[in-house]
Amino acid sequence: MLEKKRIDKSPVELTKKDFVSDQMVKWCPACGNHAILTAVQKVFPEIGYKKENFCLVSGIGCSSRFPYYVDTYGFHGIHGRAAAIASGVKIANTELSLWVATGDGDSMAIGGNHFIHLIRRNIDINILLFNNQVYGLTKGQYSPTTPRGGITKTSPQGTIEHPFNPAGLVMGSQGTFFARVLDNNVKMMSDVMYEAAKHDGTSVVEILQNCVIYSDQAFANIASKEVRDEAQLRLEHEKPMIFGKNMDKGIVLSGNKLRVVTIGENGVKEEDILIHDQYKKDPGIHRMLGRMHPPKYPIALGVIRSAPFNTYDRLMSEQIETAQKSSSIKCVDDLLNSGDTWEIE
Amino acid sequence: MLEKKRIDKSPVELTKKDFVSDQMVKWCPACGNHAILTAVQKVFPEIGYKKENFCLVSGIGCSSRFPYYVDTYGFHGIHGRAAAIASGVKIANTELSLWVATGDGDSMAIGGNHFIHLIRRNIDINILLFNNQVYGLTKGQYSPTTPRGGITKTSPQGTIEHPFNPAGLVMGSQGTFFARVLDNNVKMMSDVMYEAAKHDGTSVVEILQNCVIYSDQAFANIASKEVRDEAQLRLEHEKPMIFGKNMDKGIVLSGNKLRVVTIGENGVKEEDILIHDQYKKDPGIHRMLGRMHPPKYPIALGVIRSAPFNTYDRLMSEQIETAQKSSSIKCVDDLLNSGDTWEIE
């Protein structure tokens, strides 16, 4: 159970079932979103707060229907504004465990600005970024994460845009927490969500989510059984970055670059392999990890960065406390009578 | 004179005077903007295009009054939308040398989303980012680049926000060109603007601009005569990163970090110093250079990154050409009669 600041713990032990709402889940059968929902319903009881202290905020998109399905407080916002709405919720009420459910379009197309500003401010909010590399709800247009050349309903000849790398964008915006998971691994998803909840500040969890209708198999090159061992590096704090079917591949730092090596080949020993430090403030290695992708590299999964910095909400509360201590204006009557006033008799 | 694509060169030689408009310049006396204007009016004739092929687009802010003062085509937009307006101008009319004049508020507060998307798309537009770390025109509120703790009209107890590092944001958004200059060096400004014009794709030139009214001396720690030699690293392509009054300081790569060394001390030789490669595609070193700042490091000035990638506007033209070659629909009559049609007699 998570010990965190002022958020009330649940007096009784809760289970997954407690977080299932009475609403019909309306995603396509086999959509990756179902597994994400399971992961959330699994991790919320583990986190252990009172049901009423969880709050989910979303924008618009398939992913943004999320709040309806979890039995907590929820707010289904307007397209792109989840981060802005959530900022207000959290600043106003710091006693909530606040989660944002948002899509790649919602948070990186129309909502891009709120997204980067929330990250920069480091308000204590957990963002679940459902990245399916497409606009699902509007039926299949390319998004800011669609790979270059991707053919969609609005790019019949292939997209001509360089996609965002969410990790790059988050860290380029002074992000303090970034993790990446695949929708086919509920355990890893809920573990990482737990870490996100633990982190003080804005946590971005990028979930590579399969849209079976409009971007099916978009992540097959990393997620499928055949390739996954070689294509995925599962990061763990203070553990060496080792991967591969035989756990014999590893990541080393060579110059200012990461390189894939095989333990036992060319004299590489296990001790040479980079040890993951998710709490490091300097984002250098985290950035490189965030950018790795096949075929040259495995993709990094798990918590890539979780660096401790001050949060906006806490600093705001501190400023208020300071002001309340030092200012002579304690109520509106004081305010009205402050400065130059005079009596007419 | 710059040779570039389809932009018409001026038939006669132009001078700075040719780019002075008939409008009264209304910035505060001693505002850094005046020097920026001089630099632009100086470099446009050097670039050598016809006056009519230059176009300036801006948003709203002190800086955004820029287009009025240059005798070219100009568009003074609305707050935050310069990048979006310019995207349309350039895609529609690729024969223009397109310049955006924008402030830190205009492009990183309200306009943040258009800014990062323009950069990601790599449309061939040159952005002059007047970073005075404050909202000038609205009289002194903090901006997304105001240093943490900065006291302004809306942060009487100091700001509680982590500021953006423009270099970080640009590179986190897949930026292909980033340069940084100081408003007190007209020569360097126009040199760098020339490089920006030469670059195919979105060029961001961050100009550290002194607002004498609301953020006076914000850059004194790097710009003032006393400190500048030690505080500034002036980058030049293929030149070693050497700086200091006696040109004896340098930057080396140690592990995955940059470090400041003194040539001649601890056995450091000139050959050990990093050589700047602005054209490198991998952003690793460029990112680190972008983040350096005093007191530990000098600030990097000049062109930090200028990596060759495809531009949106060129790819768009290519797709149109391909479609025009391969499609049987050559005019709207073809379109109207395409697919299922039938005759009623």
Add this chain to the structure above:
Amino acid sequence: MSKNANVVELEDVVVKFVGDSGDGMQLTGTLFSELAAFGGNDLATFPDFPAEIRAPHNTIAGVSGFQIHVGKRKIYTPGDMCDILVAMNPASLKANLKWVKYGATIVLDENNFEGKAITKAGYQENPLEDGSLRDYNVVSAPITDLTKDSLKNQEIDKKFAVRTKNMFALGIVVYLFNQDVKRAVKLVERKFGKKPEIFEANKTVLTAGYKYAKSLETIQTIYKVDAAPMEKGRYRNITGNVATAWGLLAASEKSGRPFFLGSYPITPATEILMELSIHKSLGAKVFQAEDEIAGICSAIGASFAGSFAATTTSGPGLSLKSEAIGLAVMTELPLVIVNVQRGGPSTGLPTKSEQSDLLQSLYGRNGECPVIVIAASSPANCFYYAYLASKLSMEHMTPVIMLTDGYLGLGSELLKIPKVKDLPKIKPPLAKPNEPDYKPYKRDENTLVRKWAIPGTDGLRHRVGGLEKTNIDGNVSTDPLNHQLMVKLREEKVKRVQDFIPEQNVVGEESGDLLVIGWGGTEGALISTVKRMQEENYKISLAHFNYIMPLPKNTKKILSNFKKILVCELNMGQFVNYLKINFPEFHYHQYNKVQGLPFHVNELTEVFKNILEEDKNA
């Protein structure tokens, strides 16, 4: 033809195909409409799909439908109630039964009317067995089984086989409708010609369905709708959204100005963006922006740069574009803003239709900020109104808001294909290179229109922007009298467009007991009702508006010729408010419906008669 079925000749028939989202009802419906169209019928269609992409199997939320209205006379709407319903599962039956006429034919796949599917649809009992369908002519067939059966000799995937069951249903309807099954096969070939196995399977199933129906005893009536007497010419079926896209492209070609679209997807306007994206061969530059604001701002930039630019959206997107529309007004640049209205407020009912963005279109901007507002009124005339919106925008150097709605945008009807050379000319007021005394805000005396001076042109350097500026010179100015002048000029410029639009026409007599007023997408229902009542000798006429700002010159005259005026809208009364502002001297009755549904002819007939009755009783 079946031995025992009698053939009923009808003026018009409404058919609706409904099933689960994955059942292929959209395709079936489209094929059926093409069949009818090729047979010479007039028609209109409307797809009716859920907000969810694929909601859970066999639930009401997952029902997808396609309705077709075919006739031997002019067809104005996709129809109110259906004569034939094809329902592939219980949920689709449940959701649609209220839209089926008494005595209509209902075709069902009885294989799906069992077990969980029944309860998931919210039925307590099997509707096939509880007598609830006794008022209908039910054709209950084991469609799934028969489909599999018909394909047992072909080597194909079982899953795929089941998915062709929509063709079996189509076969039944082809028979029921007295249509040529060979022609139906040909249409299927067009669709799947490139994939011969798929075509073969579909063909087999389609034919099997047809034959099955022919052999059925339960089918007692089959319908026949003769060809409609249509103007000679080439025809096609077209949706409002595609027609809008093409109208914009035609205007670009005709004006000689390259086309630019800056847009962001939003239901139900997305198809315009998608359609334009595939026409790069016409030089169309389509910019899928990061949001609606970038959509319109890029379009304004492109317009400044000399393109004919447009942006397309729906209600919430129009809200976001408000500020930038003001910029286009201030810079006096051409720009077409297409707004495909949907149910509001806020996210509202995204997949339902409404007419509630009218006042926002007229007034939803800061400051005095007039724009031209016009509304299309049928799927096919979206082509013309998009074209005219473009023409007015370029020739009058002003933004134009073109209103359509989800009903028009996704619905289809037949378009008589025009020739581009026959479309009205478009002459944008381009400034010439080195034009002697070019000034950015110098105006044409009659139209008050300034010139379009394109960056890159020699000798026309100038600057525009969102700050108030002096007339003629275009310099930034806060001069009081100049501001007042400019506010008035901008207003007057839009008003003078009256001289360039046609007079308002009236369907029916120019005077009478009741003038029905409508605008935009409700035309089909209003016209059908009014015509029907005219046939019954009611003194009723219709003035259906397409030009809203400015209103046609003769509007007041029309209003003054009727005893009563009734304004019908799918909102709470936005056009009637606008009429009150313009012509407060008249008394307006109003009929408003805000249910995400279109008007129905029966409903309107009752309303009109009531109003006319009141009169008599008074």
Add this chain to the structure above:
Amino acid sequence: MSKNANVVELEDVVVKFVGDSGDGMQLTGTLFSELAAFGGNDLATFPDFPAEIRAPHNTIAGVSGFQIHVGKRKIYTPGDMCDILVAMNPASLKANLKWVKYGATIVLDENNFEGKAITKAGYQENPLEDGSLRDYNVVSAPITDLTKDSLKNQEIDKKFAVRTKNMFALGIVVYLFNQDVKRAVKLVERKFGKKPEIFEANKTVLTAGYKYAKSLETIQTIYKVDAAPMEKGRYRNITGNVATAWGLLAASEKSGRPFFLGSYPITPATEILMELSIHKSLGAKVFQAEDEIAGICSAIGASFAGSFAATTTSGPGLSLKSEAIGLAVMTELPLVIVNVQRGGPSTGLPTKSEQSDLLQSLYGRNGECPVIVIAASSPANCFYYAYLASKLSMEHMTPVIMLTDGYLGLGSELLKIPKVKDLPKIKPPLAKPNEPDYKPYKRDENTLVRKWAIPGTDGLRHRVGGLEKTNIDGNVSTDPLNHQLMVKLREEKVKRVQDFIPEQNVVGEESGDLLVIGWGGTEGALISTVKRMQEENYKISLAHFNYIMPLPKNTKKILSNFKKILVCELNMGQFVNYLKINFPEFHYHQYNKVQGLPFHVNELTEVFKNILEEDKNA
């Protein structure tokens, strides 16, 4: 008192200080108003500064001014034309002479009336020499020299010395105005008390100015304005923007809901944000957002989370907030949106005032999207209307748009300081923990208001959002009849606010020849004119509206009691259009001005008389 000057007692006097942006005119003006206020006068002020921060020295663009209207009677406006103009340089004289009464006193710094300063101001010749000032009582003094001179014994920086010349000018006016110079010195001490050297210098110069004036032969008239008969109580001078900020804070305190502001700076609303930023001691959480959309969205989030939330902006920002206002309407959450109107459209005239965002406030959103709209009408009553906007918003669970304008926001007047305990109670409809049958959209029978259930509260878990939802349960729904019901409920809920607002009052008789109608910031000018004409026995009354949506219940009755109705607005007729929609049965005359300037009493008097004349001639 000067030997030869005669003292004229006046009802009211208008003084204006003008100079270069750096000349300190705002401070001088503020000091002078405080002096008058402490002396017991009623007053109103208005600063008049350029769009540029510091435009080039000695240009018209760089002129900064401050106008004060003081009186021994109730003062409603900062005044039309001035009785005393203090002009520090030629440009400021040139820009302001048109606002000076014939025969008025003009105080000039003759040191600046030479060389380039003359031509930069756009004069051909020195206005001191060309006779153009002959109709005025000119006090031309070498203020700069005299200032330096007076400081020659103090060891201070020369540059700084020159910058105190505004105090010299103030000294002259203090004399001209028959005010106590010692009291003036005290006020200066309050400002600079913490910096003794600066205070000393200012004091010296101020006193020198006063003495100089006293010794001058050219001053023939000095003015005296007696104390106004004001209600007993504590007073302060306050601008509309500060008053608005305080009204919001008072509502928060009174309702017990913590305050949240989400806002983005924009002229002329920025001061509200800045003022609220300094009141963290009252627990106010102020979020300076990245843009207007984040401003309002964060406020909506905070409101959902249980804070009393507001957002503040001006026209272009209101445009950007359109979509999100719809979200607040749909989620039925309290939210105050303050819009300080400025000249439009687009960026328009950002530093000038206008009333042209009314229709946008009423209708500028997609869908049927009603909100409460109220307008403050004087700088001081911004406090009350902000308070009432907050009260209505929380008690009726709906967004409220509060309109002010640049003129109110930046102008100041005296506020009789209220006690918070005397303000009307605010009782937000909070749902209680574990409330037995809490449903998110269950409504109070009378007000139709739903409850505010705050995240964190036990047993009230629920979800809201922008999609249409069922009444009571609040589940997402596209049901046709439910949608219609919800549209009507949202409309009706706002209409029923009529029962909670006061009836409209009329200034003057309840019937007569002419009813003047105004709303918002023009009250001062309208009331002054109407009262003046009433004194002249015209049968004229004024109905000045603060409650716009809904209108007060008795509005129709008022309208029906006058022979003529004249609606006066600083726009092209937005309120009159709204009245036509609501009461089409009346005939409205209108007077509209769109010049970025307020109404003037003389101007209005002429307009009113003309309309009344017409009557007689008819």
